[in-house]
Amino acid sequence: xxxxxxxxxxxxxxxxxxxxxxxxxxxxxxxxxxxxxxxxxxxxxxxxxxxxxxxxxxxxxxxxxxxxxxxxxxxxxxxxxxxxxxxxxxxxxxxxxxxxxxxxxxxxxxxxxxxxxxxxxxxxxxxxxxxxxxxxxxxxxx
Amino acid sequence: xxxxxxxxxxxxxxxxxxxxxxxxxxxxxxxxxxxxxxxxxxxxxxxxxxxxxxxxxxxxxxxxxxxxxxxxxxxxxxxxxxxxxxxxxxxxxxxxxxxxxxxxxxxxxxxxxxxxxxxxxxxxxxxxxxxxxxxxxxxxxxxxxxxxxxxxxxxxxxxxxxxxxxxxxxxxxxxxxxxxxxxxxxxxxxxxxxxxxxxxxxxxxxxxxxxxxxxxxxxxxxxxxxxxxxxxxxxxxxxxxxxxxxxxxxxxxxxxxxxxxxxxxxxxxxxxxxxxxxxxxxxxxxxxxxxxxxxxxxxxxxxxxxxxxxxxxxxxxxxxxxxxxxxxxxxxxxxxxxxxxxxxxxxxxxxxxxxxxxxxxxxxxxxxxxxxxxxxxxxxxxxxxxxxxxxxxxxxxxxxxxxxxxxxxxxxxxxxxxxxxxxxxxxxxxxxxx
Numbered sequence: 001x002x003x004x005x006x007x008x009x010x011x012x013x014x015x016x017x018x019x020x021x022x023x024x025x026x027x028x029x030x031x032x033x034x035x036x037x038x039x040x041x042x043x044x045x046x047x048x049x050x051x052x053x054x055x056x057x058x059x060x061x062x063x064x065x066x067x068x069x070x071x072x073x074x075x076x077x078x079x080x081x082x083x084x085x086x087x088x089x090x091x092x093x094x095x096x097x098x099x100x101x102x103x104x105x106x107x108x109x110x111x112x113x114x115x116x117x118x119x120x121x122x123x124x125x126x127x128x129x130x131x132x133x134x135x136x137x138x139x140x141x142x
Numbered sequence: 143x144x145x146x147x148x149x150x151x152x153x154x155x156x157x158x159x160x161x162x163x164x165x166x167x168x169x170x171x172x173x174x175x176x177x178x179x180x181x182x183x184x185x186x187x188x189x190x191x192x193x194x195x196x197x198x199x200x201x202x203x204x205x206x207x208x209x210x211x212x213x214x215x216x217x218x219x220x221x222x223x224x225x226x227x228x229x230x231x232x233x234x235x236x237x238x239x240x241x242x243x244x245x246x247x248x249x250x251x252x253x254x255x256x257x258x259x260x261x262x263x264x265x266x267x268x269x270x271x272x273x274x275x276x277x278x279x280x281x282x283x284x285x286x287x288x289x290x291x292x293x294x295x296x297x298x299x300x301x302x303x304x305x306x307x308x309x310x311x312x313x314x315x316x317x318x319x320x321x322x323x324x325x326x327x328x329x330x331x332x333x334x335x336x337x338x339x340x341x342x343x344x345x346x347x348x349x350x351x352x353x354x355x356x357x358x359x360x361x362x363x364x365x366x367x368x369x370x371x372x373x374x375x376x377x378x379x380x381x382x383x384x385x386x387x388x389x390x391x392x393x394x395x396x397x398x399x400x401x402x403x404x405x406x407x408x409x410x411x412x413x414x415x416x417x418x419x420x421x422x423x424x425x426x427x428x429x430x431x432x433x434x435x436x437x438x439x440x441x442x443x444x445x446x447x448x449x450x451x452x453x454x455x456x457x458x459x460x461x462x463x464x465x466x467x468x469x470x471x472x473x474x475x476x477x478x479x480x481x482x483x484x485x486x487x488x489x490x491x492x493x494x495x496x497x498x499x500x501x502x503x504x505x506x507x508x509x510x511x512x513x514x515x516x517x518x519x520x521x522x523x524x525x526x527x528x529x530x531x532x533x534x535x536x537x538x539x540x541x542x543x544x545x546x547x548x549x550x551x552x553x554x555x556x557x558x559x560x561x562x563x564x565x566x567x568x569x570x571x572x573x574x575x576x
């Protein structure tokens with residue numbers, strides 16, 4: 001069962017110039033592995049959103065990625081403020097992003113709902129003042 | 143199904159010095175230096191012409207047809223790209239250039255700018271359909287379409303499914319000549335005068351229909367001097383012709399022309415292959431659904447910056463602007479169009495070309511990826527290019543795909559030589575000395 005490709009990325013805080021690099025790198029890997037364009041696209045969108053969330057809300061963090069022949073598992077964790085009301089945060093359009101972030105075109109409140117839409121399994125662990133871990137799984141044959 | 147993949151950028155081996163300029167600039171990592179000469183990995187080349195632009199020794203060129211090839215046809219049609227009008231400066235108006243084409247030997251001139259207007263009209267109709275996938279991405283630049291085919295397959299559905307101005311010009315010009323003069327179609331040869339290599343490819347191996355209506359492609363730089371000679375000898379004033387294309391069609395030659403012509407919606411104009419890569423990457427990740435239209439031209443400043451042009455693109459831009467201003471003063475915004483827009487819609491679609499894929503079998507691909515990771519880790523990470531691959535990772539991929547060996551890396555080679563020297567030294571020590 002050794003055929004797992006693993007990647008780890010640092011996600012720097014508040015730096016939009018590098019935001020999206022991890023998901024971009026993962027997209028290239030999946031393409032090289034021959035994953036279908038549809039699954040690559042879903043993964044890219046879900047991971048990108050989670051990455052941006054960590055940049056905006058989580059003071060940065062890290063991404064851990066495992067790819068096997070059937071699926072990709074992505075874990076994005078930060079040590080940020082945590083999410084007070086997860087159910088509310090999952091709703092489209094709900095956002096706690098400050099105006100400065102919204103002015104840059106981010107923080108429209110589509111992040112978590114977009115991740116859910118583009119992933120097959122989504123598990124979010126969050127604790128106030130401790131941080132948030134987003135676990136995303138996308139199956140390739142769906 | 144697998145037909146031989148055609149591309150038009152080639153190497154002049156005698157001129158190639160085996161430097162690393164081209165391998166470093168290729169957007170699809172399609173070039174390697176092997177045995178001191180550049181080698182183009184055929185199926186990866188998208189004909190963007192970036193290597194032609196950066197090669198200091200002019201060893202990269204595009205295969206185009208010789209000027210004499212027009213003689214193969216009884217009735218010769220010229221299809222000048224609008225970028226041609228930017229090449230000659232203020233003394234040479236569009237009318238003079240078109241007149242010179244006729245003196246050169248063409249029987250008929252059909253401006254591609256006119257076809258560009260027809261495409262503009264068709265695109266505007268196309269954009270009205272609410273079901274189309276946003277952002278709509280222009281398909282006018284063949285290098286961009288090919289880039290999407292190999293690197294951004296999920297954006298294929300965003301490509302505008304309308305034939306390019308060149309193809310439209312070829313088809314309409316032949317019909318026009320047939321209707322006006324009763325010339326049989328088999329006697330006609332339609333020649334596109336091209337600023338770039340990618341257009342040659344889209345004639346030889348069209349993605350939108352089975353066979354192109356264009357019969358040959360002449361390089362703009364080849365016909366430049368003959369046209370200039372003719373124009374310098376032109377004595378009489380060439381009267382202004384009102385049947386020519388409008389400002390909208392001519393503006394397609396530069397960045398912003400196509401997108402501004404659409405008039406409606408949030409449109410962006412992106413030029414230069416690196417910028418296009420970046421915007422397409424963003425389109426995959428973020429969707430960019432708030433943008434209606436992306437004009438994407440692989441060359442800096444658009445087609446006037448094509449690798450087969452003569453004039454500096456910024457000078458060509460101001461030349462073109464003069465021409466556009468003149469046209470606008472004279473006859474406003476009249477635009478050519480055809481009634482049956484459906485005629486211009488692609489009959490088939492472009493397909494994903496998974497050339498970056500390591501193996502058809504996912505398990506094997508994963509194994510290869512793991513080995514690539516390991517090898518990359520062991521390489522110096524300088525991306526110096528001395529091995530002939532654009533980066534250490536690209537070398538690792540080549541090693542795993544059995545197209546290169548570890549000692550192609552000069553640092554690895556040095557390690558190995560040191561090891562051998564060390565071993566020799568040890569053996570030497572084993573012999574009793576006299």
